[in-house]
Amino acid sequence: MAFVARHGAGAAQKCTGALAQPSRAGRPRLHLLGSGRVRSLFLTLVLLLAWSPRAHAEDIAAYEVEGEADVGGADPRIAALDEAFGRAVSSALLDVLDSDVRKANKPVVDREIVGRARLWVVKFSVTKDGTADGRRQLTVTVRVDRDKMRTRLGELNIGTAGPGEQPAPGARTGIVLLRISDGATTRADFGATAEKDLPGLGALASVLRAGGITIKRAPSTGPAARAGGDLPIEDDEAEALVGEAKAELAVIAGVTVGAPVAVRGVETAAVLVTAHVRVIGHGKKLVGHGTAAVAARGSEPSVVGAAIDRALVGAAADVLPEGMAQPQGFRGDDSPIAEPGVVMVRLAPRTPYVLVAAELKHLAGAKGVSRAVLRRLSPSGWVIGVTTAESVQRISNIVKKPPTSDTSVQVRIVGDLVEVGLSAGAP
Numbered sequence: 001m002a003f004v005a006r007h008g009a010g011a012a013q014k015c016t017g018a019l020a021q022p023s024r025a026g027r028p029r030l031h032l033l034g035s036g037r038v039r040s041l042f043l044t045l046v047l048l049l050a051w052s053p054r055a056h057a058e059d060i061a062a063y064e065v066e067g068e069a070d071v072g073g074a075d076p077r078i079a080a081l082d083e084a085f086g087r088a089v090s091s092a093l094l095d096v097l098d099s100d101v102r103k104a105n106k107p108v109v110d111r112e113i114v115g116r117a118r119l120w121v122v123k124f125s126v127t128k129d130g131t132a133d134g135r136r137q138l139t140v141t142v143r144v145d146r147d148k149m150r151t152r153l154g155e156l157n158i159g160t161a162g163p164g165e166q167p168a169p170g171a172r173t174g175i176v177l178l179r180i181s182d183g184a185t186t187r188a189d190f191g192a193t194a195e196k197d198l199p200g201l202g203a204l205a206s207v208l209r210a211g212g213i214t215i216k217r218a219p220s221t222g223p224a225a226r227a228g229g230d231l232p233i234e235d236d237e238a239e240a241l242v243g244e245a246k247a248e249l250a251v252i253a254g255v256t257v258g259a260p261v262a263v264r265g266v267e268t269a270a271v272l273v274t275a276h277v278r279v280i281g282h283g284k285k286l287v288g289h290g291t292a293a294v295a296a297r298g299s300e301p302s303v304v305g306a307a308i309d310r311a312l313v314g315a316a317a318d319v320l321p322e323g324m325a326q327p328q329g330f331r332g333d334d335s336p337i338a339e340p341g342v343v344m345v346r347l348a349p350r351t352p353y354v355l356v357a358a359e360l361k362h363l364a365g366a367k368g369v370s371r372a373v374l375r376r377l378s379p380s381g382w383v384i385g386v387t388t389a390e391s392v393q394r395i396s397n398i399v400k401k402p403p404t405s406d407t408s409v410q411v412r413i414v415g416d417l418v419e420v421g422l423s424a425g426a427p
Contacts, residue, residue: 059145059146059147059150059217060122060143060144060145060146060147060196060197061092061095061143061144061146061202061205062141062142062143062144062197062201062202062203062205063087063088063091063092063141063142063143063144063202063205063206064127064139064140064141064142064202064203064205064206064309065084065087065088065091065139065140065142066084066087066137066138066139066140067079067080067081067082067083067084067085067086067087067137067138067140068080068083068135068136068137068138069083069135069136070134070135070136071131071134071135071136072134076136077129077136077138079136080136080137080138081124081126081138081140082117082118084124084138084140084142085117085118085121085124085140085142086114086117088117088121088140088142088144089113089114089117089120089121089144089149090114092120092144092146092149093109093113093114093149095146096146096149096150096153097109097153097158097159098159101158101159105156105158108156108158109153109158112152112156113149113152113153119148119152120144120145120146120148120149121142121143121144121145122143122144122145122197123142123143123197124140124141124142124143125140125141125199125302125305125306126138126139126140126302127139127140127141127203127305127306127309128306133373133375141202141203141309142202143197143202172212172213172214172248172249173213173214173215173216173246173247173248173249174208174213174214174215174216174242174247174248174249174250174251174279175190175215175216175217175218175219175241175242175245175247175249175250175251176189176201176204176205176208176215176218176251176253177189177190177218177225177232177233177238177241177250177251177252177253178190178198178200178201178204178232178253178254178255179225179226179231179232179233179253179254179255180198180199180200180255180257180308181227181228181254181255181256181257182256182257182258183257183258183259186225186226186227187225188224188225188232189201189218190218190219190220190222190225190233190241191220191221191222191223191224191225192220192221192224193224194218194220199304199305199308199309200253200255200275200305200308200309200311200312202309203308203309203310203312203313204251204253204277204312204313204316207312207313207316207317207320208251208316208320211316211320213249213251213320216245216246216247217245218241218245219241219244219245221241221244222237222240222241222244223237229254230254230256230276230291231252231253231254231276231278232252232253232254233252235250235252235280235284236284238250238252238280239280239282239283239284242282248281248282249279249280249281249287250279250280250281251277251278251279251316251319252277252278252279252280253275253276253277253278253312253315253316254275254276255273255274255275255276255308255311255312256273256274256275257271257272257273257304257308258271258272258273258274259271260299263297266297268297268298269298269299270295270296270297270298271295271296271298271299271303271304271307272293272294272295272296273293273294273295273296273304273307273308273310273311274291274292274293274311275291275292275293275294275308275311275312275314275315276289276290276291276315277289277290277291277312277315277316277319278290278319279319287319288318288319288320289318289319290314290315290316290317290318290319291315291318292310292311292312292313292314292315292317292318293311294307294310294311294314295307335380335417336375336376336383336385336417338416339385341387341388341389342385342386342387342388343385343386343388343390343392343395343416343418344375344383344384344385344386344416344417344418345359345363345372345383345384345385345386345395345399345417345418345420346380346381346382346383346384346417346418346419346420347359347381347382347383347384347420347421347422348381348382348420348421348422349377349378349379349380349381349382351381351382351421351422352424355403355404355407355422355423355424356374356382356384356422358403358404358407359384359399359403359420359422360372360373360374360384361403362398362401362403363384363386363395363398363399366398368388368389368390368394369386369387369388369390369395369398370387370388371386371387372384372385372386372387373385373387392413392416392418393413395418396411396413396418399411399418399420403422406424407422407423407424408422408423409421409422
């Protein structure tokens with residue numbers, strides 16, 4: 001059966017023909033298969049079985065996530081990818097499991113689903129790869145087979161939601177009608193020839209989720225995407241698809257990929273990628289329209305794909321309406337984790353970055369400090385990691401000195417953490 005799946009109908013015909021050949025004794029091995037009608041039925045059954053795994057994987061969703069790992073590890077890129085896969089699968093779980101079900105089955109879900117994240121990953125593409133502060137940092141678009149996840153959750157007797165994302169409380173639902181055209185080919189995620197794995201779809205969906213829009217699957221009916229023009233479909237056609245999907249918004253996106261052109265002074269070609277994003281509601285009411293153009297340095301599919309991501313994100317950033325429901329922020333303990341030889345200094349979240357940069361420079365140049373780097377920005381504030389052999393009290397004394405002449409400073413020590421308040425204007 002696997003032979004037929006790999007080699008197609010021609011191989012199946014040869015296989016059935018071989019079964020009908022006479023044996024060395026001169027008698028047919030299986031006389032019934034000598035009939036053309038029976039052989040045709042057999043071939044049809046074989047092809048249906050061979051194609052059944054592909055028909056199953058219909059609910060594939062893309063998630064743009066980040067992953068990082070210590071560059072001193074055995075294989076930091078693999079470790080960073082594993083972290084990204086785990087985050088993508090965790091995001092997919094939000095779409096297929098109710099929050100109460102996730103909480104009630106957290107140990108099993110973490111072990112069997114998140115802990116085995118690679119099993120549910122269909123495809124991935126790395127859009128950004130860099131190293132900073134001793135950490136390998138990746139941005140990855142991960143495509144997750146949510147149907148396969150549901151099957152495993154069913155085996156674990158954990159109830160799941162139906163295909164498609166479940167609307168978050170207060171969020172609006174929308175469908176994405178995306179077309180990508182390069183002059184020679186036109187691909188879209190809707191219509192009779194819809195594709196569920198288009199470049200840019202994951203990045204666009206991530207921006208929309210962040211703006212409070214829950215994505216529903218676009219119908220596989222309706223008109224085909226137009227090859228030319230800024231957008232792939234008219235507003236009235238998009239509104240009809242919104243009604244069919246029982247959604248509230250249509251996110252119409254058109255991407256045009258230009259031909260490679262030579263760039264002066266660079267031994268490579270560049271490709272211009274232009275994206276238009278238009279959002280409409282019921283009654284063809286315009287919610288927003290944005291445009292962005294990005295140049296890809298090179299014509300490789302991965303490079304052009306990353307440019308498509310950036311163009312769609314840029315265009316969508318001007319579209320998301322004010323007042324749309326926003327995702328809830330983190331609410332919990334986000335205190336920095338202590339490290340040997342590092343003193344954590346936290347500045348208030350409303351501290352202007354110019355003062356944060358001044359404090360970084362001040363700490364980095366202090367006696368007894370090896371380096372000072374910005375670790376992160378969280379709802380609780382800016383966190384600076386100070387590498388030093390000095391005590392927390394000593395670092396606190398350094399921080400008490402204003403980084404600029406017109407800055408006032410308030411300092412307190414909370415456990416192993418130095419809390420700092422900076423404000424412009426000396427007292």
